[in-house]
Amino acid sequence: MTERRTTKHRTAKHRERATGGRAPGTMPAGSAPPRAPARRSATPPGPAIADRFARVCSTGDDRCGAPSAMVVVAHPDDETVGAGALLGRLDDVVVVHVTDGAPRDLADARSAGFTTREAYARARRDERDAALALVRIAPDRIHDLCVVDQEASLSLGELPARIAELLRASTPDLVITHPYEGGHPDHDATAFAVHAALALLRRDGAPRPLLLEQTSYFNSAGTMATYEFLPTSTAEPLTLTLAPAERALKHRMLEQYVTQRRVLAPFPVAVERFRAAPAYDFTRPPHDGIRWYEIFSWGMTGDRFAQLAREALGALGLERPGHARAPRAGARPTAEPAAHHGGSGGQPAGSGHLGGAAPELLVDEVTTCDGLEGLCEEWHQLLDRCPWATPFQSPEWLLSWWRAMGGGELCVTTLRRDGRLVGLAPLFIYCGPDGRRRLAMLGAGISDYEDVLLEPELADAGAALLLRHIAEERSRWDAGEFLELRAASPLLAAPCPPELSVERYPSSSCTVLSLPATVDALPASLSWRFRRRLRNARNRLGRAGDAQFVTADERSLPELLEALVRLHSLRWEERGEPGVLSDPRLRRFHQVAAAGFLRRGWLRLHALRLRGAPIAVLHGFAHRDRACMYLSGLDPSADFCSPGVLILQYAIEQAIHEGARELDMLRGTESYKYEWSAERRPNAGLRLRHAGAAGDRPAR
Numbered sequence: 109m110t111e112r113r114t115t116k117h118r119t120a121k122h123r124e125r126a127t128g129g130r131a132p133g134t135m136p137a138g139s140a141p142p143r144a145p146a147r148r149s150a151t152p153p154g155p156a157i158a159d160r161f162a163r164v165c166s167t168g169d170d171r172c173g174a175p176s177a178m179v180v181v182a183h184p185d186d187e188t189v190g191a192g193a194l195l196g197r198l199d200d201v202v203v204v205h206v207t208d209g210a211p212r213d214l215a216d217a218r219s220a221g222f223t224t225r226e227a228y229a230r231a232r233r234d235e236r237d238a239a240l241a242l243v244r245i246a247p248d249r250i251h252d253l254c255v256v257d258q259e260a261s262l263s264l265g266e267l268p269a270r271i272a273e274l275l276r277a278s279t280p281d282l283v284i285t286h287p288y289e290g291g292h293p294d295h296d297a298t299a300f301a302v303h304a305a306l307a308l309l310r311r312d313g314a315p316r317p318l319l320l321e322q323t324s325y326f327n328s329a330g331t332m333a334t335y336e337f338l339p340t341s342t343a344e345p346l347t348l349t350l351a352p353a354e355r356a357l358k359h360r361m362l363e364q365y366v367t368q369r370r371v372l373a374p375f376p377v378a379v380e381r382f383r384a385a386p387a388y389d390f391t392r393p394p395h396d397g398i399r400w401y402e403i404f405s406w407g408m409t410g411d412r413f414a415q416l417a418r419e420a421l422g423a424l425g426l427e428r429p430g431h432a433r434a435p436r437a438g439a440r441p442t443a444e445p446a447a448h449h450g451g452s453g454g455q456p457a458g459s460g461h462l463g464g465a466a467p468e469l470l471v472d473e474v475t476t477c478d479g480l481e482g483l484c485e486e487w488h489q490l491l492d493r494c495p496w497a498t499p500f501q502s503p504e505w506l507l508s509w510w511r512a513m514g515g516g517e518l519c520v521t522t523l524r525r526d527g528r529l530v531g532l533a534p535l536f537i538y539c540g541p542d543g544r545r546r547l548a549m550l551g552a553g554i555s556d557y558e559d560v561l562l563e564p565e566l567a568d569a570g571a572a573l574l575l576r577h578i579a580e581e582r583s584r585w586d587a588g589e590f591l592e593l594r595a596a597s598p599l600l601a602a603p604c605p606p607e608l609s610v611e612r613y614p615s616s617s618c619t620v621l622s623l624p625a626t627v628d629a630l631p632a633s634l635s636w637r638f639r640r641r642l643r644n645a646r647n648r649l650g651r652a653g654d655a656q657f658v659t660a661d662e663r664s665l666p667e668l669l670e671a672l673v674r675l676h677s678l679r680w681e682e683r684g685e686p687g688v689l690s691d692p693r694l695r696r697f698h699q700v701a702a703a704g705f706l707r708r709g710w711l712r713l714h715a716l717r718l719r720g721a722p723i724a725v726l727h728g729f730a731h732r733d734r735a736c737m738y739l740s741g742l743d744p745s746a747d748f749c750s751p752g753v754l755i756l757q758y759a760i761e762q763a764i765h766e767g768a769r770e771l772d773m774l775r776g777t778e779s780y781k782y783e784w785s786a787e788r789r790p791n792a793g794l795r796l797r798h799a800g801a802a803g804d805r806p807a808r
Contacts (some may be wrong), residue, residue, distance in 0.1 A: 157281045157318050158384070164197050165348040165382065175281035176200035178317070180271060180302050182260060182286065182294035184209045184236035185365045189375050190322030191284060192358040193350045194382070196243040202278050203240060204251045206267065206298045208232065211257040211406075219782035220367045221635055225256075231367055239364040242357060258406045260297035261413050264420035267297070268304035275305060275317065282318040288388045289326035289338045290399030293408040300390045300417055307426050319385040327400040329568055331596045334375055337383060338394060345383040370622060370787050390417040397603075398612045403595045403792040405614045469530070469570070471577050474520040480507055483522075486529040487561075494561045496594060499731050501561055504704030506534050506550040512697035514550065519584070521577055523562070523570055531570040533560040535578075537585050547578070547588030547796065554694070556618060556738070556774040557791070558592045560599060571598035578796065579605035588796035592616060592775070600792055607799050615793040619773040621786040627761045633785040642757060645750040652749060653719045657758045660713035665706060668715050669699055671722040675741030682744055689739075698727070698739075705729050712762070716755045724751035726759050735763035736772045752780070760784070 157175045164174045177198055181187045187195065187203050195201055209232035210217060210225045217228035237247055253270055255263050275283065285302040286295040302319070309316045325334045337345060350358065358377045365372060391414045393399070399410050474480055480487075484503045491497045499505055510518070516538030523531030534550040549558045562570040578588065592615055593599060604610040624630055631639055649655050660668045673689045680687030689695055705711035710731055716724040723746035727739040737759060742752050763771050773781045777788055 161282060161318075161320070161382075162346055165194070165346045174198050174200075175318075176278075178202045178204060178275065178278055178280040178283045179322075180204040180206070180283060180285045180298060181322075182206050182292065182298045183257065184232045185239070185362075185368050185372065186286070186295075186324075187236075188239050188358070188361045188365070189372065190286075190324065191380055191382075192239075192243070192361045192377075193354045193380055194284075194322075194348055195240070195245065196354060196357055197348075200280075201245055202249050202251065202274070202280065203245060204253065204271065204274060205236070206253045206260050206301065207255045207257045207294055208252065209236075209257050212259070215777065215782075215788065218779065219785070219787075228367070235365045235367065239361040242361050242364070255294075258294060258408070260294040260301075261408055261416055264297060264300055264304075264416050265423045267301035268308055268420075268424060271301050271305035272308045275309060276314060279315060280317045282320055284320045284322050284382065285385070286324045287321040287337060287340070287385070288390060288394050289324060289340075290394045290410065291325040291327070291332075291401065293401050293406060293413060295324050296390070296394075296413060299385075299388070300420070303385070303388060303390075304420070304424060304426060308424070311426075320382050321385045323381045325400065326395070327398060327601065329598065329601045332374065332400060335379060335381060337381065340386050340388070340394065345381045348380040348382070350378060350380070370785075373622075390414070391421070398600055398792075402612065403600070403614055404790050405617070468525065469566070469573055470524045471573065472522050472524070474522060475518050477507070477510060477518070480510070480518070480520060483529070483532075487532060490529050490532060490561050490563070493563055495564060496559065496596065497561055498557050498559075498734075499705065499710055499729050499736070500551060500555040500557045501534070501559060502704075502708075504708060504710075505555070505701050508697050508701040508704060509551045509554065510536075512693050512700065513554075517584075519547075519581070520550070521574060523566070523573065525566070530563045530566055531561065531574065533574050544586040545584065547585040549590055552591055554697075556592060556616075556736075556772075557594055558590055559594055559597050562598060567598040568602070571602035575599070575602050575608070575610075576605050579607040582607060582798055586798075590794040592791045593794055595790060595792055597792070599794060609797040609799050611795040611797075613793045613795070615791040616775045617777055617788045617790045618775055619777060619781040619786045620789045621760070621771045621773065621781075621784050623760070623764050623768055623770055625764075627764050630760065630764070634783070638783045641750070642753065645753055648749040649718070649751075649754060655719075656717045657755075658715050658717060659762070660702075660706070660711065660715070662706065665702060665711075665713065666699075668713050668722065668725055669702060669727075671715065672713070672725040672727055672739065672741045675722065675725055675743055676739065677741075678744055679742055702727070712759065714755055714759050714762070716751055716758070718746060718749075718751075724755040726755045728759060730763065730766060730768060733767065733769040734772055735759065735766070735768045735770075736774060738774060756784070 160173050160175050174197065177200070179187050179191055179195070179201065181190070181204070184205055187205075195203075208229040210229035212225060214223075214225060214228075217223070217225055220228060220231070222228040222231065233252065237250070240250060251274060253267065255267070260267070283302060283306075286299045288296050288299045290296065299321075306316050306319060321337070323335050323337060325332050326338050327333075355377050362372050362375075362377070388394070393410050393414070402409055474483060480503070484507075487503050491502055494501075514536065516536050519535045519537060521531075521533040521535055522529060535547060536550055537545055537547050540546045549555070552558065560571065560574060590599065600612055624633070634642075658664065658668075673695055676689050677687050680690075689698075702711055702713065710729040712726075712728040712730050712735060714726045714728070715722045723743040725741045726737060728735060728737045730736070737756065740752060740755070760771055771786075773786060775791075
């Protein structure tokens with residue numbers, strides 16, 4: 109799966125609870141009937157096996173004619189996500205997991221309640237065994253290669269031989285694995301290992317099974333595409349449509365993966381898709397542009413994977429396989445943009461458009477603060493039409509920042525179609541400490557999400573046109589950098605103009621808590637230790653005197669902002685540091701921005717008073733179905749009642765009451781965030797240079 113985000117795991121009798129407390133050798137209620145003894149097919153691999161597999165996918169009735177199979181996947185749960193229903197239709201299956209599902213980085217383990225990688229790996233294995241038991245796959249039919257999660261790419265030289273030995277021992281009719289799509293490095297490494305294992309069998313004259321692929325995921329125009337294939341093959345996928353009973357069974361299988369509950373949420377259970385595997389060239393990228401895993405901090409890049417593949421093929425003595433490649437980088441084949449030509453001053457520019465004639469877009473720049481203020485009404489309307497927009501892209505935030513903190517040359521770029529504002533890139537140019545002219549986004553440094561605003565149907569074309577305009581204006585800047593783009597930003601998937609060199613890289617991570625529908629359901633996602641800590645904190649607060657939670661309104665806003673600055677500074681003074689709010693310009697910015705957010709109905713400035721005095725202040729905001737926690741201040745003398753925990757609990761409960769679906773704790777991966785079962789969501793950065801430059805161009 110993608111990033112292995114976790115929720116609270118079951119701490120007691122993990123395996124027993126995953127299997128419903130049943131006795132060994134018995135099946136859980138509602139599972140499929142007992143599997144018949146393993147049988148070997150006498151039919152050799154070839155069209156007959158493909159036909160039999162197609163019948164299994166189309167009807168599922170011909171169980172006696174079902175081919176034997178080996179499913180080789182990267183992580184515990186990949187087999188259920190990609191082929192859970194299929195496993196229930198087959199009688200003779202071996203499942204191989206390349207990794208143990210536990211990264212060396214303990215963030216995932218700790219957020220699931222584990223203190224060691226080994227304990228987390230055991231829990232992942234127990235969950236896997238419980239899920240596969242529901243489709244009658246016993247532990248002796250499951251093989252673990254025990255590679256560390258996120259590190260399978262480092263074992264490309266040894267994995268093919270291990271998989272080849274398993275294939276020789278079980279001689280399946282067909283083998284199912286991942287496609288090579290740049291979704292997860294372990295998926296790509298597993299695909300490489302299986303293809304190379306079959307090449308070793310062919311070289312040795314051993315029988316080879318039919319090779320099929322299940323869907324995984326890949327970067328499609330900045331979003332994660334699931335249950336479809338990157339178009340690297342002309343082979344028509346086989347679609348297995350799940351019957352109601354199969355959907356219920358697959359839901360139960362997925363429910364066994366308690367530690368992966370949030371990671372598995374984006375994957376539906378209506379269909380599964382398979383296709384004959386094409387011949388890949390693993391030394392070349394599966395598509396142009398950024399791979400999905402390159403936006404995460406997993407220590408693997410596309411260039412490094414290609415080099416490891418070349419080294420492994422050489423060590424194995426294998427020729428490079430045939431190359432199959434997608435027609436476009438990180439996008440569906442229909443999203444190929446046309447060439448763009450545009451500039452400032454309102455000149456027309458053609459652009460690619462999904463499924464229709466190219467729209468005419470006009471590019472212009474706003475270069476004064478008065479000009480931006482005159483744009484505010486249209487700016488707000490565009491913000492409302494842009495589904496990924498946050499308050500960090502609003503006039504209240506960016507104009508306030510420019511007035512308080514900005515300096516340099518404003519070059520906010522706008523796109524219009526038929527006179528209507530359809531795109532806005534909040535750009536400016538400043539002189540860095542090294543004397544170089546740098547292109548950046550307004551709000552850089554204090555905005556947890558930077559991005560452009562684009563109408564959704566013009567996202568691809570608009571992002572490409574904005575980069576085209578930036579390239580044409582390159583004489584005005586020496587280097588550019590956008591620090592905190594959301595992972596699905598259209599800028600990350602836009603084609604790079606030939607005049608530019610673009611580097612995409614992992615940036616900070618925000619921590620996001622998915623909220624339940626009711627406050628009463630919140631404790632179910634928390635560990636018993638943390639629930640006890642909350643109870644103790646509330647009890648200590650109650651014994652300390654009169655306590656009250658309040659939320660800022662127009663009258664109390666100045667007082668609570670002053671308390672936020674004071675308490676935030678107190679905490680930093682304890683560490684011997686001034687704190688971010690020591691800058692008077694930044695304090696002025698927050699005063700103006702908070703007042704603007706209050707007028708828009710976005711501000712959520714909560715405070716906890718004890719005997720009338722604020723002991724905790726939490727500065728946040730709410731927009732659409734998301735609440736955000738931006739900055740807090742806590743009184744060190746009130747640590748006895750954990751005011752930070754209590755004010756955050758209040759903010760979470762208020763967000764649930766308002767119907768928010770998630771609370772974004774924004775940048776930072778502090779441990780307290782994971783106590784609430786939050787998940788990490790990475791941002792990405794984008795560096796721009798003039799093409800051919802070894803580094804930043806010198807100042808002129």
